[in-house]
Every structure is written in C-alpha cells, then in structure tokens.
Amino acid sequence: MNLRQTKIPLFFLAPTILLLTLFVIFPVVNTVYISFLDEDDAFVGTANYEKMFSKRDFWNPSNLIEGKAPPYGALVHNGIWIVLHLPLSLFFGLLLALLLRDVKGGAIIKSVVFLGMVIPMTVGGILLRFVYNDKAGIVNEFLRVIGLGDLTRTWTAYPQTILLALILGTVWIWTGFSMIVYSAGLEGIPKELFEAAKIDGASRWRRFWRITVPMLRPATIIVITMTLLWELKIFDIVWVIQQGGPGGASMVMALMMYLEAFLNRSFGTAAAIATMLTVLTFGFAAYMVYRMVKE
Amino acid sequence: MVIAPWPSWILDLAEDGLLADVSAQVDSSKFVQAYLGPVTSGGAVYAAPFKVSGKPGFWYRESFFADNGLTAPATYEEFTTLLADLSEIEGVEAAVASGNGDGWPLSDTTEAFIIGLGGYQLQENLISGATAFTSAETKAVFEELADLLQAGYFSVPDDWQTQLQRLYDGTYGIYFQGSFVTTLPPFSENLEDIGFFPFPETTGATGSVDYAVMPSVTENMDEARQLIEFLAGAEAQEIMVQEGGFLAANSDVPESAYSPADLQVVQVMQMVNLVSDLDDTIGNPFQQTFWGQLKAFWVDPTMDLDTMLQTLQDDYEASGS
Numbered sequence: 260m261n262l263r264q265t266k267i268p269l270f271f272l273a274p275t276i277l278l279l280t281l282f283v284i285f286p287v288v289n290t291v292y293i294s295f296l297d298e299d300d301a302f303v304g305t306a307n308y309e310k311m312f313s314k315r316d317f318w319n320p321s322n323l324i325e326g327k328a329p330p331y332g333a334l335v336h337n338g339i340w341i342v343l344h345l346p347l348s349l350f351f352g353l354l355l356a357l358l359l360r361d362v363k364g365g366a367i368i369k370s371v372v373f374l375g376m377v378i379p380m381t382v383g384g385i386l387l388r389f390v391y392n393d394k395a396g397i398v399n400e401f402l403r404v405i406g407l408g409d410l411t412r413t414w415t416a417y418p419q420t421i422l423l424a425l426i427l428g429t430v431w432i433w434t435g436f437s438m439i440v441y442s443a444g445l446e447g448i449p450k451e452l453f454e455a456a457k458i459d460g461a462s463r464w465r466r467f468w469r470i471t472v473p474m475l476r477p478a479t480i481i482v483i484t485m486t487l488l489w490e491l492k493i494f495d496i497v498w499v500i501q502q503g504g505p506g507g508a509s510m511v512m513a514l515m516m517y518l519e520a521f522l523n524r525s526f527g528t529a530a531a532i533a534t535m536l537t538v539l540t541f542g543f544a545a546y547m548v549y550r551m552v553k554e
Numbered sequence: 555m556v557i558a559p560w561p562s563w564i565l566d567l568a569e570d571g572l573l574a575d576v577s578a579q580v581d582s583s584k585f586v587q588a589y590l591g592p593v594t595s596g597g598a599v600y601a602a603p604f605k606v607s608g609k610p611g612f613w614y615r616e617s618f619f620a621d622n623g624l625t626a627p628a629t630y631e632e633f634t635t636l637l638a639d640l641s642e643i644e645g646v647e648a649a650v651a652s653g654n655g656d657g658w659p660l661s662d663t664t665e666a667f668i669i670g671l672g673g674y675q676l677q678e679n680l681i682s683g684a685t686a687f688t689s690a691e692t693k694a695v696f697e698e699l700a701d702l703l704q705a706g707y708f709s710v711p712d713d714w715q716t717q718l719q720r721l722y723d724g725t726y727g728i729y730f731q732g733s734f735v736t737t738l739p740p741f742s743e744n745l746e747d748i749g750f751f752p753f754p755e756t757t758g759a760t761g762s763v764d765y766a767v768m769p770s771v772t773e774n775m776d777e778a779r780q781l782i783e784f785l786a787g788a789e790a791q792e793i794m795v796q797e798g799g800f801l802a803a804n805s806d807v808p809e810s811a812y813s814p815a816d817l818q819v820v821q822v823m824q825m826v827n828l829v830s831d832l833d834d835t836i837g838n839p840f841q842q843t844f845w846g847q848l849k850a851f852w853v854d855p856t857m858d859l860d861t862m863l864q865t866l867q868d869d870y871e872a873s874g875s
Contacts, residue, residue: 506850522838
C-alpha cells in the first residue's frame, strides 16, 4: 500500500476521529481523571470511590440479604433491573414477534406495541405514575375486576413495590424494541429450513428450538446488548416518578451521578459513579461485540 | 440576574466566588432575619429576598366545615379531635391531604409539626446544628407524627395539585400548603369559600423565599445592580403582591396592596416568629434525603425512627451546615 492509499482513508476518517476524540474520548478520560481529585483539585487516590461505596444510596445490600424491602443501593437496584427486565423484555419481544408474524393486521399491532419506544421516557414515566395510581390507574382497576381489590395501592408510593413497578412498567416500554429486532431476525431465516424440518417430521417445538432460536442468535445478542446498556443508564423514568425515592428505594446509578454532581456539587463522587458506569457498560458492550463478531 | 429559591445553593455559589455581593442594593432593615440570614455570609448579603410563599397553616373549604359542624381548632387537642371527626365523615378518605412531588409538600407539613410541637427555636436549632436530629425533642415530634400517620389521618402522598381538587371535592378535610395555592384552581375560583387555620398554638411559621441573585461575571454589572435594587424595594414587591398568592419580603409594602385572602396570611405570619425553611436552608445532600425519607415515612410510619433520624443527621453533617 503506498502513501497515497494510506493518506486518503485517513483524510476521510479525520473528522470522525476528531469528533470522537472531542465528544467521547476526552470527556471519558477527563471524568476518570476528576474521579481521583477532591473539591480543591488535589489528588486523593481512591477516596471518591470509597466515598461512593460508603453511601447508603449507592451500596446497601444488607436489606436485601436480610430479606427486607428496598432500598438496597443504586448498584444493586440496577442489577435487579437487569435480572428482571432483560429476560422479560426478551421473552415478550420474541413472543410478540412470533405471534404477529404473517398475521392480518400484525403490522398495526406491532406499531401500537412499538409506541412505548417512540414516546419520550419522561412521558413514559408520567404515564406510569397514572397507570399505578390507586384512584386513576389501570393496574388497580384490573386488580379490582379480578377480585384482588385488597392489593390495590399507589404502587409507586411504597418502598416495597416501587422498584418492581418501575421495572415491569419499563418492560412495556422496551418490549417494542426487542419485538422489532426479533421480527427482522425472523424474516431473515430461510423458509427452506422449516420446510425441510417439517418433511423430516420435526415437531413445532423442535423446529423452534433447533432452527428459530439458533438462527436468532445475532438478533438476541443485539437485544441483550442494547437492553443491558439501557438498563444501566436508566434515569428519566426514575426521576419523573419519585426522584429515586421513597427513601432511596428506586435510586439508580445514573440518577445518583446527577444528584452528586448538580445538587450536592460533589463532582469527584459523581465522576467516580460515572467511571463505574462507563466500566460496566463498556465491559458489557465489548463482550457482546466480541460475541457478535465471533458469530 | 437569576431568581433562585434555595439559600444553601446560593451560599455555595457565593463561596465559590460566582455571585456578587449585593449588600449595597439590599436595605437589611426592611427584611426579617429569617429571610436575609440564610443568604448572608461573612457579613455580605448575596441575594435580595423578592417574594415569599407563606406557609401559614392548613387550608379547608369553609362550607364543608359549616355543613359538618366543624370549626378551626385553637389548641392541639382540638386539632387531633378535628382529625378524628373528619375521618368519621362519610366520603372523606383521610382527614389530611398529603402532597407528592419532589417531596417539599411533606417537608412543609413536617416543619409545621416541628415548629408547632417543638417551638420555633427547635427549627432554628436544627438548622444551626445546636440540636441534632437524633435528639429526644426532635424524636418526640416524629413520634407524634408517626402516631397520627398510623391512625390513618393522612392520605397516601399523591400529586400535590390533584390533592387541591380532592380537598375541594371533600375527599380530604384539610391540607397544609403554601399561600400560593390561592392562585390555583379550584381555590382561585372560590376564594370566598376557602379558609385556613395556623398550626394550633404554634410559635412560628416558615416562608419559602424567591431570591434575586447576580452572577459576579455578568457583563452588565451596573444595570444588574439597579435591577436587584429595584426588586428588593417596596415598589417592585407591591406590584408583585397585587398579582396575588405571594407575600412581599420587604416590610415597607403596605397591607392595602394585598388581597383579602393574602392579607389574612400576612396577619397570621406577623403574629408568630418567622423561621427559615429547614431543608432549603440546610441544602443538599440533606434536602434530597429529607424528602426521600419523609416519602417513605408517610407510607410506613412504623419504620425505625432512630435509623431515619440518624440518616438525616448524617446528611445534615455532610451538607456542611
């Protein structure tokens, strides 16, 4: 490759590299740097990270270990979000994609399901406030209709129920994404595979498990990656509903980072939380990209 | 120039050199210490108190009280009797409406109890740190509040503006709120049927103050100072109170400028000691923790008070007050 062949690609890549450096690499590196400084810009080593873990709002697993209600700390709450939200979003997205495939009116139903992804998350949060409201909410009305009126309450007002309410509510919001990705994935599976399997006598379940699931692996990796990143960065819905309360029972890392930086003006601690978030999201994303490339 | 309602945040900015000293623009003899003190540091005043939302007491519908043979209580005993009576009325879900939002409706109500049961000095001492949140006298206030919450006298917190309508509809009997609610429907449309009573036997009241501050790096220093001086003065504040719902911070504003509803609030607040707002003055991280803990306390008054009060004390100390 001669010099001209090297220079020309670099020339075209230069603006992208410049923008990436200015708006991604530099802020990330600077944030990591700030995480090792105090308010007077003096180097304090890992003090901000120790302070982060000493905050009940960030790390409070004793309640979880003792079987009590939240708060468990933002780090644990984000973990619970991943454990519950990810499989449910995957399952319902795949189920809807399968059910609505080749169904008359399926496109319209998919559009309705996808509405959750289209609305701003702050609007989604306000909607969830109403959905879970004791007087106006559809969830409580449903409970009354099926004879479980004793369970009705404003689900977002109680530490015992707010985290679960938020997670289930965001399953509704995010399922549209996984449904669309899986729908596209299903369209990419050659029909001949199913025909051949049918001729060989494979049952519907076997065809699903041996053909559909493996062939959807790239789509699954995309859904898992994007969903994980979204769960780690969740902020607006939590803020709109209860600002991380009541009593820190719905606090998440991104919200805590915001509160530390802009309300408490503790930029070192905020930078420590941001760095931890970056490490977790980058770690997950890098592993998932590696899996995708390998596939 | 910026309007800001958080004195602790204002002082943080001032300490970082980001706000101008406006001592020359503010005639301190026209303002009570409760308004000016929280924005003064090292003898310098960094904000001009502009408008006040008084927190005079519990609002109610006068016709609702009349129809049910109720009267505003003069003593705390009468107050608890009123709560019980309200709870017995058909259609009333809870005696007291509880507002949700960031958390300030609950903190306002709690401060009314702190001042009403513990005296205005307790609130002042909590702000200054002379009394800890873990003290016996502070715990006694929260224990009393816990008893009332466990008795079901307070509603579950809900959108604070929706609760105004529910108060008017008779779903709740009384509602502790700031004087600005007289500018909001349905109160604004039915002022002749709206009344309030102060926390019985209280020795103090708070007001939430909107301050005018001036960045130290503004390009138009002279013009900004002129504006600050105008806003701190009686003329600007008289214009403001004529819009209704808010009180003047400047004592030179005449009573004739107020509407009858607002004048009632002014007169009640003149009879007690004005105290700074607790969480606005202490600031963060205390304020966020205070609001969050109260939200949890309101729906679970059996929670461990010692743990809650220790949490508040820890974040009070972290706030650097």
